[in-house]
Amino acid sequence: MRNRDRQPKMPASVTTESASARAVLIALALAFLVLFLILPVVVVFGEALRKGVWAYLATFEDPDARAAIWLTLTVAAIAVPLNMLFGIAASWAIAKFEFRGKSLLVTLIDLPFSISPVVSGLIYVLLFGAHGYFGPWLQAHGVEIIFALPGIVLATIFVTFPFVARELIPLMEEQGNTDEEAALTLGASGLRAFMTVTLPNIRWGLLYGVLLCNARAMGEFGAVAVVSGHIRGFTDTMPLHVEILYNEYNFAAAFAMASVLTLLALVTLVAKTLLEIHYGEALARTPRV
Amino acid sequence: MRFRQPSALPGFGLALGSTLFYLGIIVLLPLAALVAEAAGLGLRGIWTLVAEPRVLAALRTSFGLALAAALVDSVFGLLIAWVLTRYHFPGRRLLDAAVDLPFALPTAVAGIALATLYAPNGWVGGIFADFGVKVAFTPAGIFIALVFVALPFTVRTVQPLIGEIDRSIEEVSATLGASRWQTIRRVIVPMLAPAILTGFALAFARAVSEYGSVIFIAGNLPYVSEIAPVLIVIKLEEYNYAGATAIAVVMLALAFCILFAINVVQAWSRRRFGHA
Numbered sequence: 001m002r003n004r005d006r007q008p009k010m011p012a013s014v015t016t017e018s019a020s021a022r023a024v025l026i027a028l029a030l031a032f033l034v035l036f037l038i039l040p041v042v043v044v045f046g047e048a049l050r051k052g053v054w055a056y057l058a059t060f061e062d063p064d065a066r067a068a069i070w071l072t073l074t075v076a077a078i079a080v081p082l083n084m085l086f087g088i089a090a091s092w093a094i095a096k097f098e099f100r101g102k103s104l105l106v107t108l109i110d111l112p113f114s115i116s117p118v119v120s121g122l123i124y125v126l127l128f129g130a131h132g133y134f135g136p137w138l139q140a141h142g143v144e145i146i147f148a149l150p151g152i153v154l155a156t157i158f159v160t161f162p163f164v165a166r167e168l169i170p171l172m173e174e175q176g177n178t179d180e181e182a183a184l185t186l187g188a189s190g191l192r193a194f195m196t197v198t199l200p201n202i203r204w205g206l207l208y209g210v211l212l213c214n215a216r217a218m219g220e221f222g223a224v225a226v227v228s229g230h231i232r233g234f235t236d237t238m239p240l241h242v243e244i245l246y247n248e249y250n251f252a253a254a255f256a257m258a259s260v261l262t263l264l265a266l267v268t269l270v271a272k273t274l275l276e277i278h279y280g281e282a283l284a285r286t287p288r289v
Numbered sequence: 290m291r292f293r294q295p296s297a298l299p300g301f302g303l304a305l306g307s308t309l310f311y312l313g314i315i316v317l318l319p320l321a322a323l324v325a326e327a328a329g330l331g332l333r334g335i336w337t338l339v340a341e342p343r344v345l346a347a348l349r350t351s352f353g354l355a356l357a358a359a360l361v362d363s364v365f366g367l368l369i370a371w372v373l374t375r376y377h378f379p380g381r382r383l384l385d386a387a388v389d390l391p392f393a394l395p396t397a398v399a400g401i402a403l404a405t406l407y408a409p410n411g412w413v414g415g416i417f418a419d420f421g422v423k424v425a426f427t428p429a430g431i432f433i434a435l436v437f438v439a440l441p442f443t444v445r446t447v448q449p450l451i452g453e454i455d456r457s458i459e460e461v462s463a464t465l466g467a468s469r470w471q472t473i474r475r476v477i478v479p480m481l482a483p484a485i486l487t488g489f490a491l492a493f494a495r496a497v498s499e500y501g502s503v504i505f506i507a508g509n510l511p512y513v514s515e516i517a518p519v520l521i522v523i524k525l526e527e528y529n530y531a532g533a534t535a536i537a538v539v540m541l542a543l544a545f546c547i548l549f550a551i552n553v554v555q556a557w558s559r560r561r562f563g564h565a
Binding site for chain 1: 292298299307308369371375382388389392399401405412436501521525530533
């Protein structure tokens with residue numbers, strides 16, 4: 001595409017619109033993007049800093065706010081590495097081997113993406129909630145899953161389940177088995193071949209998947225809202241704390257907390273764009289939607 | 290036929306075994322609970338729970354607004370993808386990266402930002418308020434939030450295909466005497482049709498299941514601006530698992546039917562235009 005643009009501009013008028021039409025289309029696209037995407041981000045920072053920098057910083061001295069940040073970091077620290085390991089194992093099995101039922105397995109791995117966040121929370125409540133299938137047994141043994149950390153972690157793992165596998169499967173399929181086979185012929189053990197051949201081959205794709213997985217894990221709202229119970233200072237993640245503050249009409253604090261999540265999103269986008277620009281050929285070629 | 294083709298690489302059993310174990314615990318077991326709960330209710334039980342006027346109104350709101358948002362996103366998604374791939378202007382890269390914002394921005398953050406922006410005293414809502422139109426806390430607000438969350442799906446499915454269009458086809462069309470508008474309408478859009486449909490389907494699926502960004506801007510008024518996922522949460526807070534399950538199952542079934550219909554149309558358009 002980009003190469004084609006650099007061709008001589010002679011027949012430009014034939015394969016493009018008139019200058020005025022182009023200007024109108026660009027203006028329309030720009031207006032739409034500004035109205036729907038850019039302005040909300042500007043609003044977050046504008047509202048967060050409305051009462052000044054000190055009020056902004058004071059938000060993060062509140063113990064409940066700190067507890068929410070800590071909980072979000074804890075949940076991500078459990079969910080992201082687990083999904084990373086799973087993603088590597090799944091893509092090793094799916095991309096490097098031919099077996100029956102493979103496409104069914106790929107469909108099942110993608111399943112969490114097509115399920116509403118609220119339903120993702122609901123299914124764990126049905127399983128572990130007070131009136132759920134394992135609820136009475138869990139209560140009798142004093143194990144808390146719903147309205148506690150384990151439930152939040154499980155719901156987060158569920159919604160971020162496919163991210164790493166979806167990036168790695170097509171990437172490893174494109175790379176094929178020849179590199180690993182060469183390593184094995186040269187006498188490397190399976191583990192060594194994986195560590196010294198496969199892992200370096202997939203590292204940028206892995207980073208890409210982990211990045212997106214982490215952004216979603218820290219920002220997930222619907223699924224976590226259903227299983228958390230909104231207990232201030234205990235089961236309140238950052239997005240849930242944003243909701244509580246907002247509903248208490250404490251807008252400055254709500255937007256201050258939201259601004260941290262927005263920064264995380266912007267950093268994720270920048271890192272993702274940089275990866276695509278500099279290591280595009282080391283990422284999966286299939287469109288990632 | 291054997292289960293697995295022979296391969297020189299090791300680790301198949303370990304990798305597949307751990308994958309299936311993890312998948313079973315995290316995805317399949319909880320989904321089985323949903324299926325079991327729904328099966329326990331039976332079709333008639335589900336119907337009685339869903340036939341409440343309030344539930345029906347919420348389902349109508351959810352599906353109607355999700356279709357409308359997916360439609361608007363398909364049109365603007367095509368326009369944005371076209372502008373980003375075909376034209377060169379300052380800030381293009383930045384805008385291109387910004388399209389993924391709804392993927393990266395937590396839905397709760399998007400929700401409070403859009404609610405503030407489109408509230409009657411907000412920057413954009415204020416302009417509408419001058420004309421006596423209320424956006425936030427009405428179904429229009431829900432529509433805005435759904436347009437926001439679903440936009441990247443339509444842009445990102447069409448964009449790679451626009452890049453792959455062979456310009457010589459457009460040249461042929463022009464040399465045969467077509468105007469630029471005719472070329473776009475009769476040559477380019479048909480080539481992109483399957484991708485536009487895919488983008489529409491993905492956008493719709495995302496919009497219909499959205500919760501976080503909607504609840505802040507919706508007002509959540511029963512019968513007016515209450516979406517089905519909100520009702521699921523309300524039922525769960527009342528420990529009404531059966532009611533929540535019924536709505537969830539009907540939502541999944543309806544969404545599945547619509548996506549199936551779109552798939553059929555897509556298969557037809559692929560045959561018709563001979564292009565993936």
